[in-house]
Amino acid sequence: MQRLLAIAWLTWKAAFRFRLFLVVAVLLLAAVVGLPLLLKDDGTARGFTQILITYTLSVITALLGLSTLWLSCGTLARDIEECQIQVVATKPIARWQIWFGKWIGIMSLNAALLALSGGCVLGLLYWRAAGLPAAEQKILREQVLVARGSAKPQNFDTEIDAQTEQILQERLKTTPVGKADVAEVRRQIREQIKAQYQLVPPAYSREWRIDLGFAKNFLHDRPLQLRVKFNTAQYSSPSSTFIGLWRVGVPGTTKLWSSAPMSLSPDTFHEFEIPPDLFDSKGILTIDFLNANNTSLLFPLEDGMEVLYPKGGFALNFARGLGIIFCWMAFLAALGLAAASFLSFPVAAFFSLAMLVVVFSSGTLADVVESGTVVGGNGETGVMGHSVADMVLIPLFKGFLVVINLVKSFSPIDSLSGGRSISWTELGMAFVQIVLLLGGIIGLIGIGLFSRRELATAQGNQ
């Protein structure tokens, strides 16, 4: 351990010697202090806080990410090129200890910088919030500066699948179809059945019963929020709206709340507050919606109805969000060190940045995998092209996507700006997936390459 710490300390000294720590710290603080002055918001305290969280954390992530890559590539590659590593390697210390010690050094630097800048952001948010009128503070406390958990209606997939199979079998008895078409027929039947669960016809009402689970014990006297979204059966322009009326609670059993007619836009998430204590003793919240339009409305099963409830404080949630960002940095540090283990500094930096570009291009990769070809297709006919390269590239891209999604499936900045809870489980998953699994594999490769490298042959600057 002492050896690891010694190498980590050397990395710290190098960071200070290169003025990297100072420069990054100043840049981070300048971003945190300067961004609020430059940003244009939508005029609400909520909007300003959201954009502040998003932009400051994005800038922090970008700056720290680049400096981590730079430092991790530089600290090892330059040590090798400038022959300083020979002085260290001849000491009684294993190669893996040198590599891992540098990683620890970089990550401890990151921890310090992240804590410094994150603390400034948090302080800034609370300081600005304290200066707002009481009504705005209440909105912030309930919608942004909070960690909100969510409860959704029961999942009907099992019932839908069972009904789909039953209807499919009955139909196949009367109207046989080719084997190739069975999947399509099943899909269409499933969509029809699914629509029955989603549909609210004109002048009809629809009820949802949402189980708040264990959270009910902590939600007395606390207002909740409904997050709803619907689509319409008729064509509507982007600026059209529909009228809906809501009632929450069960007459005679719980308190009741009814909304005034709400003018709601389709295909959009709407959040609104409902009073406290509308759920029953079992924690079931009953929600009724009356469709007061002359067209059917569809509430998607996946995200049409959601209850948001306060689950914890913002500060701890913010810390967990920083924890996920820290995991990303750990991955980048491992990537940079692994690249520097067998490449010169400029090539290692280029390689690491190229890997980042691939990660950011995952949308394009996903499109290619979905279409099944790299050569695109005819947009009018829908016929996709084919290429020999598809046989190699598509499986390769699929593999890339699996790896990339291990890193990209976490979105702490979105969660924090939306006031959504980042659970300890999520943080733990991030640590396992990003640091232990991906970082570990890359680290092992890097350590392996570094251990086998003949250090005396790499003398770039001599």
Next chain:
Amino acid sequence: MSNHAKKILLLLLAAALLVGAAQVQKSLNRDRQELDLTRMEPLNNAPPLLAFTTVALGGFRGLISNFLWIRATDLQQEDKFFEMVQLSDWITDLEPHFAQVWSYEAWNMAWNISVKFKDFADRWRWVQRGMELLRDDGLRYNPDNTLLYQQLSWIFQSKMGQNLDDANQYYKRQWADEMMPFFGPNGTNFDELIHPQTAEAKARANLLREKYKIDPVFAKKVDEKWGPLDWRLPEAHAIYWAALGLEKAKENPAKVRQSELTILRRSIYQSMLQAFRQGRLVVNPFDKTYDLYPDLDLVSKLFDTYETMYAEEPNPGQKDGIRTAQRNFLVIAVYFLYENNRVAEAAKWYRYLAREYPDKPLIIGNLNSMPSQMTLDEFVIALVQEDVGSKTPAQDRTTSAVQGLLTRAYYELAIGEDDRYAGFKLLAGKIYEHYQTATSSYQGGQQRVGLPPFADINRTVLNRLLDPKQGMPFAMRAVIRTRLGLPAETNVPSAAPISTNTPAPVVLTGTNSTTSAGE
């Protein structure tokens, strides 16, 4: 020469060259425009950061703009709007001369993003953002671009003026509140805005110019030509910006297409029609709410406007459309004038309709509603019956219609709209008489299907409105009692409702009505 001296000399040389370049920049820009050497015009009035960005980034601006545009679209699809103002700002900063970009961003904010919010205050904020983007920034960099004037006018005319958005009344109220300090309820004192005398008036005029970008001199011209307009309402501003667009087009005729001018003209005409229908703002003195009434003083000007449109239109098919629109407008105008007790003017325009279109039905779907076949009174009654939903007189519907008109009449009386009070009262009386005449020949006659005496209906309505528990607010009741010469209300509740069979001798004062409440 030492290095130090050389450096100073080079710095001085650089500064001199910079000053020299600045001197010839204006003439170079002028030549670029005159010789049509580039499609990019020099950026005027831009802050230093924006000017630097546009020059320094060069052709890469487009790439960055595309990236930002994609991000904005993605975020909008994810219902994340808090970044939209910032992204729009950056996108327009990168393409400051691309009018379509300003137009799209403003339209997107005012129309698409605004309705994503259920609270009207949130929606209004986005409508304002769209408006401000065009007015404060888009026109600053593109002062001659007619597309931006057209889009700005459209926000006032359609988004705020029409009822396409459930929040349109809220928008109108908010805008009226903002405009109230400049344009009062008794008409606009343009001279005070143009030549303010007091410090307060100067501050007000300055605010109007600086914040709302309204030039009182041009506004006065617009008002004289198209008004008098109520400048607290969006229609006046729709006309202002469209008219300003036309004015700018005159300064750069080579850069303007005919179709753009046509759209601007139509904005004015359509806004005038809207102003005629709802261009008079009346503040309820009791609950401070706003009511929108027809601006009947615009009838003649709107009629002339249609004549101008007809003359300007080169397409014969469109000409017919304009004539039809003019006739439809006059049909409504006749009804509104009658409703507002301006019977003489209603009769004048009714005679015009009878002369120009004697064989065209005035009411859609009613072939017996030709002006040659019915009197003005009959036409107005038929129109009310059309609204009530019955062509043949029905007892319950007629009673309801008469009661509704009387209720409306007393409301108008309470808020000081005496002409409208008299007009509604007159209309109620006409409908009553028409029904009684039409049913007098029925088997069993008035006893079976007749209405109670008009005075009884009137008294029922009045009693209901003056009821301290269920009627109008106290202040409105007091005004009605004063205006009708009724005794002041006491705190003692009446022992029993007034019988509809015992009409009290109530006499109207100070109105043009020919009937009294007790008659």
